[in-house]
Amino acid sequence: MAQLKVLVVDDEPGIRSGVSRILRTFHVTYPFMDEDYTFEVLEAATGEEGIEIIDREMPDILLLDNKLPGIQGVEVLEYVRKKSYDIVVAMITSYASLDVAVKAHNDGAIDFIPKPFTPQELKASIEQITKQQYLRRITHKLKVEGRKVRFQFLSVLSHELKAPLNAIEGYLRMMQERQMGDSMQEYASAIDRSLQRIEGMRNLIMDLLDFTKVSFERQVEKMQEIDLREMASLAVITVSPYAIHKDIHFVTDISGCGKIWADPNDFEIIFNNLVSNAVKYNKPGGTVTISVSCDDSDFKLSVEDTGIGMNTDECGMLFEAFSRIKNDKTRNISGSGLGLSIVKKVVELYHGIINVESVPDKGSVFSVIIPKVQVTHKKAE
Amino acid sequence: MSNKKYTVLVADDDPDYLFQVAYHLRNCGYEVMAVESQAEAEQVFSKMKPDIALFDLMMESDDSGFILSYKLKRLYPDVPVILATAVARETGVTFGLSSEQERDWIRADLYLEKGVRPEQLDQAIKKLLKI
Secondary structure (H helix, E strand, O other), rough: OOOEEEEEEEEOOHHHHHHHHHHOEEEOOOOOOOOEEEEEEEEEHHHHHHHHHHHHOOEEEEEEEEOOOOOOHHHHHHHHHHHHOOEEEEEEEEOOOOOHHHHHHHEHHHEEEEEOOHHHHHHHHHHHHHHHHHHHHHHHHHHHHHHHHHHHHHHHHHHHHHHHHHHHHHHHHHHHOOOOOOOOOHHHHHHHHHHHHHHHHHHHHHHHHHHHHOOOOOOOOOOOOHHHHHHHHHHHHHHHHHHHOOOOOOEEEEEEOOEEEHHEEEEEEEHHHHHHHHOOOOOOOOOEEEEEEOOEEEEEEEEOOOOOOOOOOHHHOOOOOOOOOOOOOOOOOOOEEEEEEEHHHHHHHHHOEEEEEEEEOOOOEEEEEEEHHHHHHHHOO | OHHHHEEEEEEOHHHHHHHHHHHHHOOOOOEEEEEEHHHHHHHHHHHOOOOEEEEEEEOHHHHHOHHHHHHHHOOOOOOOOOEEEEOOOHHHHOOOHHHHHHHHHOOOOOEEOOOOOOHHHHHHHHHHHOO
C-alpha cells in the first residue's frame, strides 16, 4: 500500500473534517500500479497555514478553497508553482468567477470540485487526480532512466573510441617530433602499439555495426538452410591465426544434426564471438571445445574454454552492452564489450537462450539453445 | 625544479596513454610512478606520498578517478590531484571544478581532457606544485 498525503486548505471546519472522513477509508487502484493508494489527510484553515504545511510535509495532492480569510487560494497555488513543487492541485470552491478559474488553471490547478460535494464526487475527483499524479511520476522516472541509459552508452562509446585515437595520436607526435631520437628502430614498439590500437578500434567499429544491424527485424530474403557444422568450422578457421599464436587446441564434437533455417550472418556472429572469446580468454596451451547437438525440440551449441573464468557477479553482468570485466587477468585483452550483448540479441531473435557457467581460473562454458519449432515457423513466413 | 625531483603518481588503465604520459613527464624532469589500476594506485599511496597525482577517471569502475582522489586527499590533503578522462562534452557530461557544488564532491584540483599536449600538462603540474 502506498500512501498519498492530501492537504485540504479550507476555512470551513465541516469541509475539512468531511474530506478527512471520506478519504480515510478510500483507496485508488489502477491496472498499471504496483499497489493501491490510500490517503492521509492534513488540514489547514488558512492559506498561510497551508503554505507552512506544504513546506514541511510536502503533500502530493492539494485541495484548495479560493476564498480564505488571509491570502487567497490562488496565491497559495502561485506559491506552489513558483517553488516547482510536485503537487497536484484541485480547487474546491462554491462559486468561482471566470478570471479566478482561468488564473487557477494557468497556475496548474487541474480540477475544480464544486462545493458542496457528495462523497462520491470527491472520490471521483481524487481518483482522477491520483491516476494523473501516478502517471506523471512514472513518466518522469522513465525519462530519467532513459537519459541514464543513453548517457552511459554514449560515455562508454566515446571513451572506447577516443582512447585508441589518443594513444595513436600520442605515438605519432612522438615520431613527428623525433622525441626518441632519429633512428626508426627506436619507434618500433610505438608503431606496433599503434597498429594494435587501430586493430582494436576496427573490431569495435565492426561490433558496433553488428550491434545496430541485429536490432532490425529478420530479413526473410536472407534466410536459408545453413549447416551448423560448417559454421563452426568457419569460426575455427577465422580465429586460428590467433589460436596458433596462443597454442590453443580445438576439439569439435558435432553430432549429425539437421540443418537450421536462418540468416547465415547471424550464426556467424554467434560462433565467431563465442569461439574467439574462448581463445582470447584462454590460457596459453589451453583447449576450446565446440559442440553442436540437437534433440527433438532444440539445437544446442556450446563453446567451452580452459581459460581465466569468472565469478558469479561477473557472469551476471556479462551480457550487457559495454560491460567489460576489468581485472588483472583481462587487462591486456582488448575487446569492445559488445560481443556478448550482440550474441544475446541474435540468440533472442531466434527465441533462444544463452547461458554461461564459469569457474574462476578453470574456464567457462557458453551454451546456446535454439528451439527447432520456432525456427521452422520462420520458414513458413 | 633543478634541485628537487618531484614525484608524480600516474594511474591509467590504458597502457599506451600511461607509457606516453610517463615518458613525457620523465622528459620534463619528474620522477614518475606509473600504475595501471585503481588498486595499484591505492597501494602506492598507502606506502609513499607523491608530490602530485594524475588519475584516469574510468579504470576498474567508472568512477575510479573520483574514488582515488577522495582517498588520496583523505591521507594527504595537500597533494594536488589532476583527473584526466577521454569522456567529454558530446555525451552531455559537463563537470568541471568551476562551481562550489562540484568542488564539494570532486576532490580534485584540476580536471583535464585527455589529449592535452605534454607541455600543457607540464605547465598545469608546475602551477599546482607552485614551482
